[in-house]
Structure formats: C-alpha cells, structure tokens
Amino acid sequence: MEHSFWHSKWQKNEIGFHEPKGNVLLVKYASFLLCDDSSNSSLKRIFVPLCGKTRDIGWLLSQDCEVVGAELSEVAVVQLFEELGAKPTVTTTSNGKVYAKDGLTVYVGDIFKLTPSDLGDITGVYDRAALVALPSPLREQYAAHLMAITQCAPQLIISFEYDQNEMPGPPFSVNEKTVDSLYAGDYEIKRLERSVLEGGLKGKVDADNLVFALNPI
Template identity: 55%
Template sequence: MEHDFWISKWHNNEIAFHEAQGNPYLMKHHDFLSSTDSPRVFVPLCGKTRDIYYLISQGYDVVAAELSELAITQLFDELGEQPDVTQDGEHKRYHIPGLTVFVGDIFALTAKQVGDISGVYDRAALIALPDTMRIRYTKQLMALTGKARQLLICVDYDQSVIPGPPFAVSESTVRSLYDGDYVIARQESEEIDGGLKGKAPANNEVYYLTPR
C-alpha cells in the first residue's frame, strides 16, 4: 500500500473522498449485513467515515482498520468518545463498546486480532487501490473475515479520463476478484450527477456478495 500517499492526504486535509453525511447506499442496503442476531461488521480502510456512526446506531458491532492514526483520532473526537488505546502487535487498537479500530497496515492484520466477523462493508477500500494491489487486498480481506458476506459500494468510469483515486471498479473487475468465492449480485447502478469530479461520466455501483 502507498502508505506515504494516504498519510499525506490526511495530514494535508485532502479528504474530498470523505462523505460528511455518510453514505446513502449504506442506509438503504445495510440490512444485507444483518445476517445474524448480533452482527459484527468489518470496515476496511475506514478513515473517519460517518458510516461507522450509522452502523453503530443500527445495532452493529463494528471492527475497522485504517492506516492513518490522525483519521482515527478525529473519528473518536467527532464521536465525543475517549477510547482505550493499546498496542496489539504491529497495530494500535482503539476501542470503545461497539467499536474497535486497528491502526496500521491492513496487510499485517490477522484474523485472530479481528475476531469473528459476520459481514464486510467496503465503500472506501477497493476503490482506493490500483489494479496491482487488488488481488492481494481481496485475498487478505477474505482471510481476515472468513469470507463473510460483503456490501460493496464502488464507482465505475473511464479510468483513462481520470487517473484516480478513486479508481474505477467495473462489474467485470468485481467478478474477476470474487466470483470464485461469492455469488455476486449487482443491486444498483446509478449515474453520478455531474460525473466524477466534473470530468468523467460515472456510476455508483452497489453489490451484494454472498459466500458460495
């Protein structure tokens, strides 16, 4: 992962990718993650997303991973919570009831650290990674979560117009990465008004990934 790139984004407050109001597709589709009476959802590369607030408010126990410690201190500040912070292997572990965040490299995280997971919410991870890193990422995500079901939200557009991030994720890309392990169902494909960054036509895409 390009650590320095993302760390600099947070330190320079270049976080246009951050959705201040949370993601409307999560609010519409979160029930897909409620596969058990006590759902425990993993959020990879979470930043300080307000989607975490929403998941907690809906009764989910949230486990998340993020490279930038600045993002996580801001997350807990905005939650108005003082987390318990401990060292857990190569990661710092921030914890309050209902939320655990591991700060550090997601590729160094282990399934033992994460614990049992019933679902994955990926809105910011796959689109943040170039093609060269996606196979490694998806294999790690499945290893961490025991191939838990996923709510995947991504964006598709002509990558030759804008270099990214966010990087384009087509349906064929999703299938090439996950088809061997999941039944993939595209739930929505909605045109982004004004395109991506006003430069390229683009669609928001919502997928349900159910373990085979």
C-alpha cells in the same frame, strides 16, 4: 499507492472522499448485512476496511452492530472518535495501535498485517471506497487477504465505474467485471444498483455508483 500518499492526504486534510453525511447507499442496502433469515436477532459484527473517518461507522453503531475498522492513518482514527464523541482506550500491540470504545474497535496501520484473530467473528464486510482506493495489483492482494481474515464473510461493496482513461485513480474504476474477477470463485455476486453519480467524480468525469452484494458460495 504508497502509504506516504495516504498519510500526506490526511496531514493536508485533502479528503474529498469523505462524506460528511455518510453514504445513502449504505442506508438503502444495509439490510443485506444486518438481517438474515436464520439469525435475525443475533449480534452483527461488521468489518469496515480502509475506514478513514467515515460517518457510516456511527450509523452502523446506531443499528446495534459491533464495528471493526482498519485504517492506516492515526489522524483519521483520532478524528473518527472525536466526531463520534467517544473517548477511546488506546492500546499498543506488535502490529500498531488499537483504538476502542464500546462496540467499536479500530486497528491503526496496514490492513495486510491484520489476522483473523484480530477481527474475531465478522458477520459482514462494508467496503465503501476501499477496493477503489487500491491500484490493480494491490487490489488482488487486498481481496485475497480480506477473504482470509473474514472467512469470506458476506460483503456489501460500493464502487465507482468510469472511463479510467479520463482520470488516473484513486479512486480507480471498479466495475462488475473487476468484482467478478476478484470474487466470483468464492462468492455469488449480485449487482444491487447502478446509478449516476450526481456531479461526476471530483466534478470532472461522468461516473456511475455501483453496489454489489456478495454472498459466500
């Protein structure tokens, strides 16, 4: 999608994708990102690509993680910090603005401009409604870029599957085959859940929630 599409969505507050109470599937499966046998007590630093103003960031912070977000819209980022009750410091870099407060850093701008050194040592990626926000060719670029900037950190992906003929995206349908085609060369992929999306997608189309855990090979 063009950047203007998303800027316009935020300007008009057309943000049906935003979950006011956060995502229950993150809470259910977060242990995949937050615990590991080798270093249970070490600090986790989770990257949330295309983060919007998701409440999931607040939840991750409450689990004593550091969180790094990337979001195109400054409107979203301002609201994110307001809703967290946090007054950020804002710095301007050659790539755009960076909002930060305590364990949270959010890059405002195009995710494709981020580098590995911007993100630091990421221990996990939480992708909810990021992959599904992107049309097919861009999705491939996104997957390759995400792996490059996070050094193939483990990923928890929450996507939707539905009949793409029934509705144009976004969100686009991202099923097991798509996740395999993007990531199977670099990750072991496990589907953790398939469940019916109550009420369908946008109340129009039957859809399933899919949750994937990706472990680097």
